[in-house]
Amino acid sequence: MNTIDELREVLEHRAGVPDPTGIIEAARARATHVRRRRRLTAVALAAVVAGAIPVTVAQLRTPDPLPAAPPPYREPGEATLTVRPAPGFFVLRRQIHATGQDVVVRNLDSSDRRDGGSVTAFDPGTYDPAWLKTGERITVGGHPAYYTLTVTSRPSGPATDPAGREAIERSRLLESEGVAVIGWPDPSGAWVVVSGARSREDLRQLAESVRMGPPRKVTSPVQFGWLPDGLRLDYVTADDEPAGPRSVASSARVGFTAEASPTPLQPGSWAEYRDRDTALAAVVQPKNSRGWGEMVGGPGGPSVLSSVPRWQTIGGHRTWYLPEGNPDFAVDSGAHMLVETEKCGVLITLGEPVKISYADLIRTVTQMTVADCTDSATWTPPLK
Known part of the structure; x- marks a missing residue:
């Protein structure tokens, strides 16, 4: 952490709640391998088919136009995820990074057990939903989704670090209660995963508040006009919700x-x-x-x-x-x-x-x- 103030914020508002969704970090590499294998298979099949076409037919046929390349899901520095929390809740923090987007929602009343939850949008090809698809099929916001109850793994790290102690204590609580998760695929290819709420109804309410729209530029109070060679934008986080504490x-x-x-x-x-x-x-x-x-x-x-x-x-x-x-x-x-x-x-x-x-x-x-x-x-x- 960079300041004493940030440390207090994490402890007071529990922004660093560990998520139990069990992301398979090798999913991106595996997806790349699958795409590469499919491309090679398609090229080989095309060669076999082309060899079987008579020369006269091949010369007379007008080739079909190549399909347009799909536009990128979002560029670095862009977001597509928006969360509109219910009355009494606010967006504690928003984040974009190289492979996804996160939003943390909290209750304005810190004594209320309904303390909010977290929403993550994984970029296409960076998430393996196989475990999530084993859950109950439900409908959220008019689209199909999956609901499951899982158990979080206890985080590792030095117990001498206050944030680490907070995460460990929070994880122990979640292990004893179980953690509910709702997730669904977005038409863009991204996967949205909602977790952290204490009841199924609260989780559904948070999931209903999620919106996925076209890419938009994120903003920051600091702007860089020049950077050393080789650097690229990695993440942007913001705590700028006027309704928040x-x-x-x-x-x-x-x-x-x-x-x-x-x-x-x-x-x-x-x-x-x-x-x-x-x-x-x-x-x-x-x-x-x-x-x-x-x-x-x-x-x-x-x-x-x-x-x-x-x-x-x-x-x-x-x-x-x-x-x-x-x-x-x-x-x-x-x-x-x-x-x-x-x-x-x-x-x-x-x-x-x-x-x-x-x-x-x-x-x-x-x-x-x-x-x-x-x-x-x-x-x-x-x-x-």
Whole structure:
């Protein structure tokens, strides 16, 4: 986690609930293999058929036009998933990443046992629904779906990490209760999986609120005009729901990776917390938020990172660079730069091992623009 504030948010709102759907991470590779095998079979069959056609017929026949290639499901930086929760609930967090989309819904009343749930849309070819299809056939929103009750596996990880302890305790509760899941195929080829609600009726209500539409650009309070060579957009997450509690609103995260092959996420998990190479990430939050104040210091006391921030001006913004190995970020490896604007604070993290030079980091920050993170109407796509 990048700030103390984020850690509190996960504990208070249980955003990191482990999902029990048992995704088969090799599904993408298997699907690619199947498609390749079908293409080879089709080519071989075409060759046999062509050899059997008389030459005169083959010369006279006008070849059929090639079918148009299907458009991509969505480009990086686009979303198709929308959730419209019932009254009394709000969207805690939205995320897009290399192989899917996630939305977490929570109850405004934290004392209500109906605490919401999670919705994941897996990109075509990244999900194996075989286990889900063994469940009960139902109808949701006018389309066929499957309902099943499964048991989650207990997550692994250091029990000394507060978030890990929270996930383990939550998992134990789910193991004792069983977990209900509703899923269905979208006409686009994506699979939608809904989980996390405490009753079948609550789960159905959440599933009924799901909408899959045409691709649309996601937005962020930070936009990058230039990036080092080899980086591509990996994920965008946002907590910008105006109806949500003030303590979790107006923050966003953008991550870039140099990896050639995306790694599918477990549903309900978050890209910025996974164990993989995020070459460059940016977390944006209001400058007057508790998390930012604890990092840079303020009226409430000095910074938890350093008693005296060493500020310098870069690109018109006040910045503070902490190189790799700085003890201030003992729980978060890599190099960091803090950037302050009029209303917002941006924490830039370079993943370990740091592969981006300081000169490239300066150029990145110089050509970076930050909107009003407290007003999502001012947000723009993360890449110019």
